[in-house]
Amino acid sequence: xxxxxxxxxxxxxxxxxxxxxxxxxxxxxxxxxxxxxxxxxxxxxxxxxxxxxxxxxxxxxxxxxxxxxxxxxxxxxxxxxxxxxxxxxxxxxxxxxxxxxxxxxxxxxxxxxxxxxxxxxxxxxxxxxxxxxxxxxxxxxxxxxxxxxxxxxxxxxxxxxxxxxxxxxxxxxxxxxxxxxxxxxxxxxxxxxxxxxxxxxxxxxxxxxxxxxxxxxxxxxxxxxxxxxxxxxxxxxxxxxxxxxxxxxxxxxxxxxxxxxxxxxxxxxxxxxxxxxxxxxxxxxxxxxxxxxxxxxxxxxxxxxxxxxxxxxxxxxxxxxxxxxxxxxxxxxxxxxxxxxxxxxxxxxxxxxxxxxxxxxxxxxxxxxxxxxxxxxxxxxxxxxxxxxxxxxxxxxxxxxxxxxxxxxxxxxxxxxxxxxxxxxxxxxxxxxxxxxxxxxxxxxxxxxxxxxxxxxxxxxxxxxxxxxxxxxxxxxxxxxxxxxxxxxxxxxxxxxxxxxxxxxxxxxxxxxxxxxxxxxxxxxxxxxxxxxxxxxxxxxxxxxxxxxxxxxxxxxxxxxxxxxxxxxxxxxxxxxxxxxxxxxxxxxxxxxxxxxxxxxxxxxxxxxxxxxxxxxxxxxxxxxxxxxxxxxxxxxxxxxxxxxxxxxxxxxxxxxxxxxxxxxxxxxxxxxxxxxxxxxxxxxxxxxxxxxxxxxxxxxxxxxxxxxxxxxxxxxxxxxxxxxxxxxxxxxxxxxxxxxxxxxxxxxxxxxxxxxxxxxxxxxxxxxxxxxx
Numbered sequence: 183x184x185x186x187x188x189x190x191x192x193x194x195x196x197x198x199x200x201x202x203x204x205x206x207x208x209x210x211x212x213x214x215x216x217x218x219x220x221x222x223x224x225x226x227x228x229x230x231x232x233x234x235x236x237x238x239x240x241x242x243x244x245x246x247x248x249x250x251x252x253x254x255x256x257x258x259x260x261x262x263x264x265x266x267x268x269x270x271x272x273x274x275x276x277x278x279x280x281x282x283x284x285x286x287x288x289x290x291x292x293x294x295x296x297x298x299x300x301x302x303x304x305x306x307x308x309x310x311x312x313x314x315x316x317x318x319x320x321x322x323x324x325x326x327x328x329x330x331x332x333x334x335x336x337x338x339x340x341x342x343x344x345x346x347x348x349x350x351x352x353x354x355x356x357x358x359x360x361x362x363x364x365x366x367x368x369x370x371x372x373x374x375x376x377x378x379x380x381x382x383x384x385x386x387x388x389x390x391x392x393x394x395x396x397x398x399x400x401x402x403x404x405x406x407x408x409x410x411x412x413x414x415x416x417x418x419x420x421x422x423x424x425x426x427x428x429x430x431x432x433x434x435x436x437x438x439x440x441x442x443x444x445x446x447x448x449x450x451x452x453x454x455x456x457x458x459x460x461x462x463x464x465x466x467x468x469x470x471x472x473x474x475x476x477x478x479x480x481x482x483x484x485x486x487x488x489x490x491x492x493x494x495x496x497x498x499x500x501x502x503x504x505x506x507x508x509x510x511x512x513x514x515x516x517x518x519x520x521x522x523x524x525x526x527x528x529x530x531x532x533x534x535x536x537x538x539x540x541x542x543x544x545x546x547x548x549x550x551x552x553x554x555x556x557x558x559x560x561x562x563x564x565x566x567x568x569x570x571x572x573x574x575x576x577x578x579x580x581x582x583x584x585x586x587x588x589x590x591x592x593x594x595x596x597x598x599x600x601x602x603x604x605x606x607x608x609x610x611x612x613x614x615x616x617x618x619x620x621x622x623x624x625x626x627x628x629x630x631x632x633x634x635x636x637x638x639x640x641x642x643x644x645x646x647x648x649x650x651x652x653x654x655x656x657x658x659x660x661x662x663x664x665x666x667x668x669x670x671x672x673x674x675x676x677x678x679x680x681x682x683x684x685x686x687x688x689x690x691x692x693x694x695x696x697x698x699x700x701x702x703x704x705x706x707x708x709x710x711x712x713x714x715x716x717x718x719x720x721x722x723x724x725x726x727x728x729x730x731x732x733x734x735x736x737x738x739x740x741x742x743x744x745x746x747x748x749x750x751x752x753x754x755x756x757x758x759x760x761x762x763x764x765x766x767x768x769x770x771x772x773x774x775x776x777x778x779x780x781x782x783x784x785x786x787x788x789x790x791x792x793x794x795x796x797x798x799x800x801x802x803x804x805x806x807x808x809x810x811x812x813x814x815x816x817x818x819x820x821x822x823x824x825x826x827x828x829x830x831x832x833x834x835x836x837x838x839x840x841x842x843x844x845x846x847x848x849x850x851x852x853x854x855x856x857x858x859x860x861x862x863x864x865x866x867x868x869x870x871x872x873x874x875x876x877x878x879x880x881x882x883x884x885x886x887x888x889x890x891x892x893x894x895x896x897x898x899x900x901x902x903x904x905x906x907x908x909x910x911x912x913x914x915x916x917x918x919x920x921x922x923x924x925x926x927x928x929x930x931x932x933x934x935x936x937x938x939x940x941x942x943x944x945x946x947x948x949x950x951x952x953x954x955x956x
Contacts, residue, residue: 197377205370223356225279226349229286232276233338233345239269240297240334247304251311259308266301273297289341296337300330401539408436408543409550416554422446425558426458429551430528434460437540439530441510445472445479446526446555454479454527482515483524488545489515492535512536518548520556575860597672597693603686605629605647608941612880617672617695619665622882630691635663650678650689659696671700857901865894889933924950 243265250258273294280286415428426444434442444458456470472479482489491513510531517527528551530544593611600609610625618625618633625632634643638661649656655677663669672693681687871879871887879887928948939946 195381198374201370201374201377205367222352223349226345226352229276229279229345230342232272232279233342235272236269236276236293236297237335237338239265239272240300240331243269243301243304244331247307251307254311262304262308269297269301283344286341286344289337289344293334293337293341296330296334300334303330401537401542404539405543405546409546411436412547413550416550419561420558422555422558422562423457425554426526427460428458429554430458430460430530433528433544433547434530437530437532437536437543439532441531443529444526445483445529447483447524454483457526478515479527479529482517482527486517486519486524488517490536491515514541514544516544516548518552518555520552525552525555525559579860595694597695599625599630599691599693601630601689601691602941603688605631605689608688614693617664617670618662619668622880624665633662633664635661635669637661637669646676650676651686653678653680653686660693670695670697672696861894861898861901865891865898868894885933886937889937892930892933924954924956 243262246258246262246265249255250262273290277287277290277294280290412429412432415432416425420428426446430442430444433439439460441462442460443456443462445454446457447453448455452474454472454474469477472483474480474484478489478491493511511533512535513529513531514536515527515529517524519525528544528548593613596611597613597617598609598611599607599614601607607625607628607630610622615622615625620632642658646656646658655675657675658673660672660674661669662672673696674691674693676689676691678686679688679690868887868891872884872891874884874887928950932946932948936946
């Protein structure tokens with residue numbers, strides 16, 4: 183905040199007053215320190231005096247005791263008691279005075295022990311004197327009392343020496359503080375003189391700066407007005423081309439510039455394209471597109487720094503009219519950024535210099551221009567994204583219809599079940615119930631282990647669960663046991679489906695009954711074994727026939743009929759060989775047919791798996807598109823808030839809000855139409871399914887169709903309520919009071935949330951109090 187001249191002078195005098203006040207406070211504090219120092223000196227003298235009085239009292243006590251010993255006069259005992267009392271009082275007082283000095287406290291404690299010892303010694307002498315004078319004389323002559331008395335003197339001298347040192351130290355501190363006070367006082371007086379000189383300098387300099395400040399204020403107001411008017415030009419929904427032309431047109435007109443261009447960044451090929459211009463006539467060799475780092479335009483965009491040129495001599499850009507054909511002398515190229523990213527470059531040329539206010543206006547307006555350009559780009563991207571979503575939506579509807587047809591065909595041909603992440607069954611089709619002999623109610627909520635036959639190795643099932651738990655598809659043949667105990671073979675494909683969080687939500691199992699094929703293979707294997715046995719028997723028969731032939735040859739001469747019998751047996755042999763060959767051919771044909779059936783089953787499983795993957799991929803693409811739309815919508819809303827914040831002080835904010843409200847109403851109207859058209863189709867189809875006119879749906883499927891219809895109808899009501907928001911803002915909303923059946927309301931809640939509760943293994947009930955009205 184800039185200070186006025188009067189305030190600066192006032193601050194100068196306030197500073198002087200504060201310094202004088204500081205001097206007074208300092209003097210007061212210094213006097214307090216001086217008084218405190220004198221008090222400590224008095225304290226030291228008092229301690230010294232108390233030590234002297236202790237010595238005097240101890241000496242008096244000794245004199246009184248000696249007087250009693252010598253004379254036997256009891257008056258000395260009274261004086262002895264008084265001396266002891268005084269010594270104890272002085273000891274207590276000196277202990278109180280030196281409680282802040284640990285060294286003296288130790289001296290006092292030692293002195294007290296010595297004094298008590300001396301008093302005890304004197305009492306012993308007095309007690310002996312009362313009994314026997316000679317013993318008392320001998321006790322005194324021993325010299326113990328004198329040694330104790332000398333110890334008392336040494337302790338007192340040592341303590342007094344410490345106090346004398348403290349007294350000298352405190353006197354030195356007092357003298358140093360006096361000198362410091364004088365020095366500080368002189369320094370503060372010099373500071374006051376300096377401040378007075380500074381105040382004088384401020385008065386003279388402010389008079390000179392007053393005109394300069396007025397000029398700067400006028401320039402700031404000019405910049406502020408220009409930025410405000412530019413924001414008004416940028417408000418509202420405009421095309422990129424119109425927005426660029428409006429921007430450069432206003433800047434050139436407001437700054438009296440002679441020529442200008444706007445280049446916007448094309449993200450597809452990273453080039454800057456001429457998008458707006460003012461009084462610009464393009465020569466033949468000029469460029470309307472620049473790559474990053476190409477020319478001054480590209481360099482400015484890449485470095486994100488302003489480029490200023492003066493005294494231009496090139497003929498690349500000229501200012502032309504019917505009476506003028508001149509080149510600009512000064513050129514200013516400025517990038518505008520949004521969140522650190524270059525969106526484009528503005529180029530402005532003048533015949534005169536750019537002053538600081540004009541440069542400041544250009545720099546200040548770049549943020550608003552960037553926000554507006556980015557908002558326009560986002561709106562364009564949003565429109566393109568909505569068109570793409572509509573196209574994808576149509577494709578998804580076609581895909582969903584094809585998928586429904588494929589699922590219907592799959593339900594007719596295959597055995598289908600769905601299990602949750604724990605392996606518990608949540609859906610089975612009619613074929614599953616038919617082959618397992620279990621009802622749907624008996625299967626739902628149960629684990630697939632209910633079908634285990636116990637005839638296969640446990641390692642097979644461990645590998646199965648390990649494969650599907652890792653997110654991979656498992657294929658193989660399983661031998662299951664029906665409710666009545668019969669066994670049946672199924673060719674099984676189990677595919678896990680992931681949720682948004684990447685965790686497995688359910689497992690879809692598709693099975694084909696291959697019991698007949700398995701039985702045929704077993705029968706074929708049995709036939710092969712029989713044929714091998716017959717072939718072995720035929721070999722033995724051939725050997726016997728050969729032996730018989732040899733015998734018959736020997737007997738040929740004797741029996742003419744043997745040749746005929748041999749020929750007949752050879753014919754029988756040939757017939758049996760032909761029968762064996764035909765059986766082998768039949769076996770080969772049956773094997774080929776079985777292999778073809780297995781190939782068809784395998785191909786069908788692969789097609790179903792591929793269709794499932796395609797559906798999953800389409801769902802992920804739709805989800806990504808929705809997330810992208812949500813992110814762009816959130817980004818657009820955030821940037822719109824930034825635009826509104828930047829335009830908070832604009833005088834015509836009310837008009838902008840009205841325009842924004844009108845656009846929102848139009849957007850809601852268009853979006854509601856686009857949503858209700860496919861939603862109505864969904865309602866018609868789900869209604870037709872719920873009526874089950876062909877009676878080919880079970881009760882669960884009919885209920886599911888009814889839930890789809892109910893949810894779609896609620897969504898349609900919600901869309902209509904969204905449209906009513908615009909009526910509320912316009913003040914045209916009316917409230918209609920209607921009766922609501924609580925039973926229908928509770929039944930609707932049960933239908934909507936029952937399946938969700940079942941999937942999560944929860945019990946969901948809804949009970950109405952009997953006291954409630956209908």
